[in-house]
Amino acid sequence: MSTTTQPTTTVGKAATFVESRVGASVLVREFGRKIFPAHWSFMLGEVALYSFVIVVLSGTFLTFFFHPAMGELHYEGPWVPLRGVEISEAYNSTLAISFEVRGGLFIRQMHHWGALLFVAALSIHMLRVFFTGAFRRPRELNWVVGVLLVMMGMAAGFTGYSLPDDLLSGNGLRIIDGILKSLPLVGTYISFFLFGGEFPGIDIVSRLYTLHIMIVPALLIALIGVHLVFVVVHKHTQYPGAGNTEKNVVGEPVMPTFAAKGGGFFFLIFGLLSFISALFTINPIWNYGPYDPSPVSAGTQPDWYIGWADGFLRIVPGWLEFYIAGWPISLNINSAVIIMGGVFGAMFIYPFFESWLLKDKREHHILDRPRNNPTRTAIGVAGIVFYCNMWAAASGDIVAVFFQMSLNDMIYIFRALFFLGPILAYFITKRMCLGLQRKDREIALHGRETAQIIRLPHGEFLERHEALPPHKLWKLTAFESPIYTPAEPNAEGKITGLEKFRARLSRFFFEDRVAPVSKHELEASHHEHDSAEGGGHKEIGY
Amino acid sequence: MKLLADRRRHPMALVVLLLVGLLLTGGAYALFTQTSSAKADTASASDIESGKKLFAANCATCHGLSGEGSKTGPGLIGVGASAVDFQVGTGRMPLQANGPQARVKEPQFNDEQTAQLAAYVGSLGPGPAIPAEENLDASKGDPAAGGGLFRTNCAMCHNVVGAGGALTRGKYAPNLSGVSGKHLYEAMQTGPQNMPIFNDANLTPDDKRDVIAYVNEVTQTTSPGGFKLGSLGPVAEGLFIWFFGLGAVIAMTVWLSSRAK
Numbered sequence: 001m002s003t004t005t006q007p008t009t010t011v012g013k014a015a016t017f018v019e020s021r022v023g024a025s026v027l028v029r030e031f032g033r034k035i036f037p038a039h040w041s042f043m044l045g046e047v048a049l050y051s052f053v054i055v056v057l058s059g060t061f062l063t064f065f066f067h068p069a070m071g072e073l074h075y076e077g078p079w080v081p082l083r084g085v086e087i088s089e090a091y092n093s094t095l096a097i098s099f100e101v102r103g104g105l106f107i108r109q110m111h112h113w114g115a116l117l118f119v120a121a122l123s124i125h126m127l128r129v130f131f132t133g134a135f136r137r138p139r140e141l142n143w144v145v146g147v148l149l150v151m152m153g154m155a156a157g158f159t160g161y162s163l164p165d166d167l168l169s170g171n172g173l174r175i176i177d178g179i180l181k182s183l184p185l186v187g188t189y190i191s192f193f194l195f196g197g198e199f200p201g202i203d204i205v206s207r208l209y210t211l212h213i214m215i216v217p218a219l220l221i222a223l224i225g226v227h228l229v230f231v232v233v234h235k236h237t238q239y240p241g242a243g244n245t246e247k248n249v250v251g252e253p254v255m256p257t258f259a260a261k262g263g264g265f266f267f268l269i270f271g272l273l274s275f276i277s278a279l280f281t282i283n284p285i286w287n288y289g290p291y292d293p294s295p296v297s298a299g300t301q302p303d304w305y306i307g308w309a310d311g312f313l314r315i316v317p318g319w320l321e322f323y324i325a326g327w328p329i330s331l332n333i334n335s336a337v338i339i340m341g342g343v344f345g346a347m348f349i350y351p352f353f354e355s356w357l358l359k360d361k362r363e364h365h366i367l368d369r370p371r372n373n374p375t376r377t378a379i380g381v382a383g384i385v386f387y388c389n390m391w392a393a394a395s396g397d398i399v400a401v402f403f404q405m406s407l408n409d410m411i412y413i414f415r416a417l418f419f420l421g422p423i424l425a426y427f428i429t430k431r432m433c434l435g436l437q438r439k440d441r442e443i444a445l446h447g448r449e450t451a452q453i454i455r456l457p458h459g460e461f462l463e464r465h466e467a468l469p470p471h472k473l474w475k476l477t478a479f480e481s482p483i484y485t486p487a488e489p490n491a492e493g494k495i496t497g498l499e500k501f502r503a504r505l506s507r508f509f510f511e512d513r514v515a516p517v518s519k520h521e522l523e524a525s526h527h528e529h530d531s532a533e534g535g536g537h538k539e540i541g542y
Numbered sequence: 543m544k545l546l547a548d549r550r551r552h553p554m555a556l557v558v559l560l561l562v563g564l565l566l567t568g569g570a571y572a573l574f575t576q577t578s579s580a581k582a583d584t585a586s587a588s589d590i591e592s593g594k595k596l597f598a599a600n601c602a603t604c605h606g607l608s609g610e611g612s613k614t615g616p617g618l619i620g621v622g623a624s625a626v627d628f629q630v631g632t633g634r635m636p637l638q639a640n641g642p643q644a645r646v647k648e649p650q651f652n653d654e655q656t657a658q659l660a661a662y663v664g665s666l667g668p669g670p671a672i673p674a675e676e677n678l679d680a681s682k683g684d685p686a687a688g689g690g691l692f693r694t695n696c697a698m699c700h701n702v703v704g705a706g707g708a709l710t711r712g713k714y715a716p717n718l719s720g721v722s723g724k725h726l727y728e729a730m731q732t733g734p735q736n737m738p739i740f741n742d743a744n745l746t747p748d749d750k751r752d753v754i755a756y757v758n759e760v761t762q763t764t765s766p767g768g769f770k771l772g773s774l775g776p777v778a779e780g781l782f783i784w785f786f787g788l789g790a791v792i793a794m795t796v797w798l799s800s801r802a803k
Contacts, residue, residue: 040795047791081685081759099766109767116783117791124788167693167702168775261798268794276787281767282779287703287760289693297697298707298715304780395777397708406642406712 028255030232036258037238037251041128046262048121049224050269051114056217058111059160065101067093068209070165070202079286087165087290090205094164094285110277115160117273119153119305126150130350130380132367134237136360140351142230145223147347152220154305159212161283161303165205168283170291171300173204175313182333200293237367240478242471246365301394311393312336315414343387357506358482371440372479372516374433375509381429382422389417430512437514443468444476444517445525467526477517484510593662596655600636609666621732622669623660628728630656632721634735642712643735670731677747678723683755691749692756695740703760705773709736719761723754 007016019025036042069089075082077092078099087095097104126146129135135143158176162169177199180191196203236251238244252258288297302310313336320331354376355361370377392399393414400407447465455461468476487495487503549555598607604615611617618626629635630651634644651659660672676682693702701707704718713736718726730750733739745753771778 038799038801040792040799043795043799044791047795081689081756083686085686085690105767113783113787116779117787120783120788121791167697265794265798268798269791272787272790272794276783279768280782281765281770283776284703284765284767284770284773286766287773289689289702292693295693295697297693297702298699299701299705299775299777301776303776304783307776307780398774398777400708400712401706401714404712406710407708408711 032253032255032259034232034236034254035249035251036236036254037244037249039239041132042236043265044121044125044128046265047269048118048125050266051118051121051273052220052224053266054270054273055111055114055118058107058114059213059217061107062097062104062111063213065093065097065104066090066163066209068163068206070205082286082289085290088205090163090165091285091290094166098286106274106277109280109282110273111160112282113276113280114273115157116282116303116305117269119150119157122146122150122153123305127380127384131370131377132237132239133364133373133376134367135351136364137351137355138363139230139234139237140355142227142234143351144348145227145230147344149220149223149227150347151344152216152223156212156216156220157303157305159208159216161306162208163205163212164283164285165291166285167288167291167295167297168285168300170200170293171296172302172306173200174293175310179333179336182330183337184327184329184334200291235365237365239367240369240475242474244366246363249365299398301398304391307394308387308390309336309340311390311396311414312339314396315390315393315411315418317415339390346383357502357509359485359488360482368479369475371433371436373482374430374437374512375482377433378426378430382426385421385425386418389414389421434512434514440476441514441517444473445521473522477522479516481513481516482510483513587661589658589661590665592655593658593660596651596659597662600650601659604637609663618663618666620667620669621663623664623672624670624728625732625734626660626663627656627672628725628732628734630659632725643714646716670728673724673727673731673747677751678727678754680723680751680755680758683748683751683753685752685755685759688749688752688754688756689760691745691753695745696753699737701773701775703773704757718757721757723758726754726757727751 007013067089071089072086073089073092075085075087075092075095077083077095079095082095094108097108099105129143129146158172162173177191177195180194181187183190191199194204194207195201196207235249238249238251241250244250254262289295301307313333316332316335318332320335321333322329322331368376370380393411396410396414397407399405400410447467450464450466452464453461454464467473484506485503486506487499489495490499597605597609601609604612605618606612606615609618626635629644631649631653633647633649636650637644638647639645649656664671692700692704696704699707699709699715700718701715706717707715709715715737721729727750728734729737730740730745730753740750765773771782
């Protein structure tokens with residue numbers, strides 16, 4: 001670094017001292033000048049980040065008081081309905097955190113509410129990225145990192161849910177034990193390995209503790225780091241709009257406005273979580289009692305992000321367990337593993353699948369409005385319906401009681417929707433998107449309906465239409481519409497089987513399409529209106 | 543009026559209107575469903591005669607003129623006064639509608655009439671009597687011991703804190719909060735609807751008192767953590783964070799990303 005002028009002020013000297021040894025100005029320059037476009041949906045990832053920070057801080061507090069051990073003792077604390085009951089050290093210390101450590105219950109509730117918000121924010125952030133096509137080149141790998149973050153978020157949540165050693169957490173672990181044991185050949189070994197012998201054993205809490213406070217958070221932090229570096233390297237995406245191109249980013253730099261807003265946003269989230277934690281009970285472990293393998297409470301559910309897997313287990317038919325030469329094949333249990341693997345696998349490969357299907361290897365920095373890619377939006381909504389149906393199935397018993405339905409009927413409904421729901425959702429969403437696109441086209445070509453009816457001298461009634469201002473017209477017309485690409489021969493002049501398959505899929509997905517308004521059409525419509533009305537900016541359409 | 547007319551197209555007008563509507567209907571509902579309390583009961587042998595008349599007028603269509611039962615209702619000989627006190631006292635009987643299970647409603651008879659009916663059915667054959675006061679005194683029970691019994695015997699249907707739960711084909715275990723100690727005892731004793739019977743060999747009267755003490759303790763004490771969200775566990779918590787938590791978060795993002803006008 002060339003120093004033409006020596007600093008004279010104290011701050012300047014200090015800055016030079018740091019800069020000449022660390023070279024931090026590069027980082028400040030890169031991060032500080034990163035441009036963030038202003039849109040509410042771009043702040044959802046931040047919510048996940050901030051709630052993660054809050055969860056780490058509150059979790060650190062909890063580690064000072066939690067004993068990850070399963071030795072038995074008699075409860076002597078202030079909670080009357082448990083006094084004298086034999087409980088484990090882990091459960092005892094969680095009760096102590098709740099009732100005896102000053103502020104302990106508040107922090108515990110903040111840790112748990114924060115965890116729920118963390119995964120919820122991850123999910124809607126991921127949905128935003130999916131529906132706007134922000135995962136396309138060059139961001140495919142960051143999408144993959146994001147999927148890993150969701151998986152790690154679930155792992156962090158589940159290992160934490162299982163720590164207090166109350167009845168609910170033990171019931172959850174029993175299901176994991178069952179799933180492990182249902183795996184062919186290796187199942188029993190894995191279960192014994194994890195639990196240090198037969199379930200529940202005396203090792204599981206301390207093992208989960210290591211996972212929960214060290215390995216999983218370390219992976220989460222590493223992945224978040226990679227995720228954020230990618231965000232800076234790739235620059236931010238932006239919605240289509242006048243002046244937004246594939247080569248620029250229109251928005252505010254991080255320093256100073258955005259940083260101030262982001263910092264403030266952190267405290268808003270902190271405040272919201274404090275408010276919720278102070279007023280609303282979460283996971284009242286004192287109600288559940290100590291874990292004992294025999295009782296299971298009605299309404300036993302996992303936290304929401306594990307709900308879909310639990311729901312799948314609730315609706316899977318029992319006859320999927322069968323025997324081959326005396327060996328049980330427990331598809332009624334381990335199909336949950338197949339479903340979860342399938343869902344995450346589909347999420348991992350989707351960016352690459354779409355690029356292959358469309359033969360689109362270009363970079364995309366301008367986002368799609370969801371309606372402008374009807375196929376992707378339809379696939380996404382089908383996925384949401386698939387997920388939410390399983391998720392709802394996990395609360396089938398509560399739904400049945402509240403709506404006075406038969407629990408059996410609920411299961412049949414969820415089973416039917418498991419297959420029909422996504423298919424219906426796909427076609428309905430696609431039609432809705434195409435309809436919205438037609439509406440956009442109509443507005444772009446003929447203007448906005450003003451609800452002013454005029455009567456012409458010869459008696460004809462017309463509604464006055466108003467042409468859109470250019471920046472709105474831009475939003476409706478400037479987009480790319482995916483198109484069916486027929487099978488093409490490769491370099492050797494052959495059409496491979498895979499290419500034929502791609503073409504067939506492409507036809508299925510992209511044959512129905514509303515083309516964006518072309519410049520020519522726009523000019524033609526303007527010309528038509530101008531000649532009909534004799535000029536002027538108020539135009540008459542039909 | 544001008545003030546109102548100016549604001550009726552305000553974006554918040556719909557929200558305000560909805561709020562007002564909800565508050566009005568909610569308030570009206572709360573007013574109309576106020577319960578009236580009944581007098582204390584006194585039991586005597588002459589009640590049997592009055593009970594018989596009440597029975598003939600209100601119950602005999604299904605249970606038979608002398609409680610022998612019919613195609614539409616079970617026989618009541620030997621069910622005991624306790625069963626009647628529970629079924630009639632909680633409003634489950636007379637049955638309002640056919641269904642998988644009799645639902646709780648406003649009791650149709652006052653305490654005196656209920657006692658008369660119970661005395662009559664109790665006279666039909668030997669069966670469990672209405673429990674004595676000393677078995678119901680929750681202050682003498684041990685809630686911790688009751689909790690252990692509750693988790694082992696009751697929680698799989700009624701949930702750990704008696705919030706209720708689903709059974710097969712539309713049957714359900716009801717929420718236990720607000721249920722009197724007497725009715726809890728009678729339910730354990732007589733096994734109403736789809737509930738199994740916990741007789742005195744299974745759960746002794748002292749055990750039953752412990753269970754009552756536990757149910758009172760967990761349903762009547764306020765939660766140390768704040769609002770209970772129905773004590774329904776993670777489902778209610780998940781719904782809350784998605785609707786309230788994320789709703790608030792999205793409102794914040796919209797606010798933060800809006801430009802000054």
